[in-house]
Amino acid sequence: xxxxxxxxxxxxxxxxxxxxxxxxxxxxxxxxxxxxxxxxxxxxxxxxxxxxxxxxxxxxxxxxxxxxxxxxxxxxxxxxxxxxxxxxxxxxxxxxxxxxxxxxxxxxxxxxxxxxxxxxxxxxxxxxxxxxxxxxxxxxxxxxxxxxxxxxxxxxxxxxxxxxxxxxxxxxxxxxxxxxxxxxxxxxxxxxxxxxxxxxxxxxxxxxxxxxxxxxxxxxxxxxxxxxxxxxxxxxxxxxxxxxxxxxxxxxxxxxxxxxxxxxxxxxxxxxxxxxxxxxxxxxxxxxxxxxxxxxxxxxxxxxxxxxxxxxxxxxxxxxxxxxxxxxxxx
Numbered sequence: 001x002x003x004x005x006x007x008x009x010x011x012x013x014x015x016x017x018x019x020x021x022x023x024x025x026x027x028x029x030x031x032x033x034x035x036x037x038x039x040x041x042x043x044x045x046x047x048x049x050x051x052x053x054x055x056x057x058x059x060x061x062x063x064x065x066x067x068x069x070x071x072x073x074x075x076x077x078x079x080x081x082x083x084x085x086x087x088x089x090x091x092x093x094x095x096x097x098x099x100x101x102x103x104x105x106x107x108x109x110x111x112x113x114x115x116x117x118x119x120x121x122x123x124x125x126x127x128x129x130x131x132x133x134x135x136x137x138x139x140x141x142x143x144x145x146x147x148x149x150x151x152x153x154x155x156x157x158x159x160x161x162x163x164x165x166x167x168x169x170x171x172x173x174x175x176x177x178x179x180x181x182x183x184x185x186x187x188x189x190x191x192x193x194x195x196x197x198x199x200x201x202x203x204x205x206x207x208x209x210x211x212x213x214x215x216x217x218x219x220x221x222x223x224x225x226x227x228x229x230x231x232x233x234x235x236x237x238x239x240x241x242x243x244x245x246x247x248x249x250x251x252x253x254x255x256x257x258x259x260x261x262x263x264x265x266x267x268x269x270x271x272x273x274x275x276x277x278x279x280x281x282x283x284x285x286x287x288x289x290x291x292x293x294x295x296x297x298x299x300x301x302x303x304x305x306x307x308x309x310x311x312x313x314x315x316x317x318x319x320x321x322x323x324x325x326x327x328x329x330x331x
Contacts, residue, residue, distance in 0.1 A: 002036070002037045002038075002039070003036040003037060004036075004037055004040075006033075006036045006037075007033040007034075007036040007037035007040050007043060008033070008040075010029050010030070010032040010033035010036065010043070011029070011030065011033045011040070011042060011043050011046060013029045014026045014027070014028075014029030014030040014032075014033065014043075014046055014050070015046065017029060018046065018049065018050060018053075021055075023050050023053055023055040023056070023057040024055075024056065024057055026046075026050045026057075027047060027050040027051065027057050030043050030044075030046045030047040030050060031047060034047065039073055040073075041069075041070045041071075041073035041074035041077050042070070042077075044066045044067070044069040044070040044073065045066065045067065045070040045077060045079065045080050045083065047062075047066040048062075048063045048064075048065075048066030048067040048070065048080065048083045048087070049063075049083060051063035051066060051087075052083060052086045052087055052090065060087040060088075060090040060091050063083060063084075063086075063087040063090075064084060064087045064088070066083075067080040067081075067083040067084045067087065068080075068084070071084075076107075078103070078104050078106075078107035078108055078112070079104065079108075079112060079116060081100045081101070081103040081104035081107070082100070082101065082104040082108075082116055082119070082120055084096075084100040085097045085098075085100035085101040085104065085120060085123060086119075086123075088100060089123055089126075094127050094130065094131070097123065097127065098124060098127050101120040101121075101123055101124050102124070104116075104117075104120050105117065105120050105121070105124075108120075114147040114148060115147070115148045115151070117147050117148075118143075118144045118145075118146075118147030118148025118151060118154070119144070119148060119151070121140045121141070121143040121144035121147060122140070122141065122144040122148070122151065122153065122154050122157065124140045125137045125138070125139075125140030125141040125144060125154075125157060125158070125161070126157055128140055129157065129160060129161045129164070134161050134164060134165050137157075137158075137161045138158065138161055138162070141154055141155075141157060141158040141161065145158070149181075150181055151181075152178045152179075152181035152182035152185050152188070153178070154178075155174045155175070155177035155178040155181070155188075156174070156175060156178040156185060156187060156188050156191075158174045159171045159172075159173075159174030159175040159178065159188070159191060159192075160191070162174055163191070163195065168195055168198065168199060169199070171191075171195060172192060172195045172196060172199065175188040175189075175191050175192040175195065176188075176192060179192070180246070183244055183246055183247035183248070183249065183250070184215055184247065184249065186212060186215050186216065186219070189208045189209075189211050189212040189215065190208075190209075190212045192205075192208045193205045193206075193207075193208035193209040193212060196208065207243055210239075210243060211240065211243050211244055214236050214239060214240045214243075215240070217236060218233075218236055218237075218240075230257045230260035230261050231257075231261065233253065233254075233257040234254060234257035234258055234261060237250050237251075237253040237254035237257055238254045238257075240254075241254050241270075245277070248274060248277075248278045248281045248283075248284065251270060251273075251274045251284075252271075252274065252281075252283055252284060252287060254270055255267045255270040255271045255274070255287060255291075256287065258270065259291060259294075264291065264294075264295060267291060268288070268291060268292075268295075271284060271287055271288040271291060272288065274288075275288055275304070275307070279311045280311065280312065282308060282312055282315050282316075282319040283319070285304050285305070285307060285308035285311075285312075285319070286308070286319055286320060286321070286324070288300075288304045289301045289304040289305050289308070289320075289324050289327065290321070290323070290324065292304060293323065293324065298327075301324065301327050302327040304327075305320065305324055305327040305328055305329075306327070306329050308320075309328060309329055316328065
C-alpha cells in the first residue's frame with residue numbers, strides 16, 4: 001500500500017540531510033521514501049544524487065540504477081540525465097556521459113538550476129578537450145562560465161585547453177581566474193607556476209610554486225602525514241596568508257592556530273584585519289566574536305555580531321553558533 005504523504009516527508013528529511021552534507025542519513029531517508037512509494041520518481045532521483053556525491057555512500061552503479069528508475073517513472077525529469085552523466089564520468093565512460101549531458105541540456109529550461117546546466121556544459125567541455133576538439137571545448141567552457149561563474153574547475157579546464165592550443169598567456173590568465181575563485185585550487189597553482197616560468201616570470205612562478213607546496217602539505221596533514229601541531233599549522237598558514245592575502249581561509253586558520261597557541265592578541269589583530277579585508281566572509285566575524293567572548297569582552301563580541309548582521313543579514317543567524325545568538329541586534 002502506497003504512503004504518499006509519508007514518502008514526501010521522508011524526501012524532505014533526506015533533502016535536509018543532503019544540504020547538510022550528511023549523505024548516509026540522506027540516502028537512508030530517500031530509501032525510506034522509496035519503500036513507502038516505489039513509484040516516487042523524485043525519491044529515486046535524490047537517492048541517485050546521494051550516491052554520486054564524494055562520500056562513503058558514493059556508488060556510481062547505484063546512482064545509475066536510481067536515475068534510470070527515475071526516468072522510467074517520469075521521462076520529463078531531465079535532471080536525471082544530468083545525474084547519469086555525472087555517474088558515467090565517474091566510470092570514465094565518455095560516450096555515455098556525453099550522451100546524458102546532451103540529453104539534459106536539450107530538455108533543460110530556465111527552471112533548472114543554472115549551476116546544474118553549467119556543470120553539464122563544463123563536463124562536455126572536458127570530454128571535447130580529451131577528444132582533441134579544442135574549439136568545441138572552449139565553447140562549452142564559455143557557456144559553463146556564464147551559467148556557473150563560481151565553479152573554479154571551469155577556468156582550470158579552459159586553461160588546459162588553451163595551453164594545449166599553445167595559447168600560453170591566455171592559459172595563464174585562465175589558471176589565475178580559477179585561483180581567484182578558489183585560492184586553494186592546487187592544480188591551478190601548479191600549472192600556473194610552470195607556465196609563468198616558461199614565460200620568464202620567475203618571481204611569480206616561485207610564489208605559486210611555494211603556495212602549491214604549502215597547500216599540498218596542508219592537504220596531506222588531514223591524513224596525519226605531516227605535523228598537525230598548532231605550531232606547524234601557524235607556520236604554514238601564516239606563510240600562506242603572507243604569500244596570498246586573498247586566501248581568507250588561510251588567514252582564518254592562521255588565527256585559529258594562534259588562539260590554540262594562546263597568542264590571542266595576535267589572533268585578534270589577524271581577525272580584525274580579515275574582517276576589514278573580507279567583509280563578505282562570515283567565518284571571519286564568527287571567529288572574531290568567539291575570540292572576544294573567550295576573552296570576556298562582550299562589547300567586542302556584540303560589536304562584531306552586529307557588523308555581521310549588517311554586512312550579511314541573510315546569513316547572520318545561520319552563521320552564528322548558539323553561544324553568540326544573544327548578541328544579535330534586536331529587531
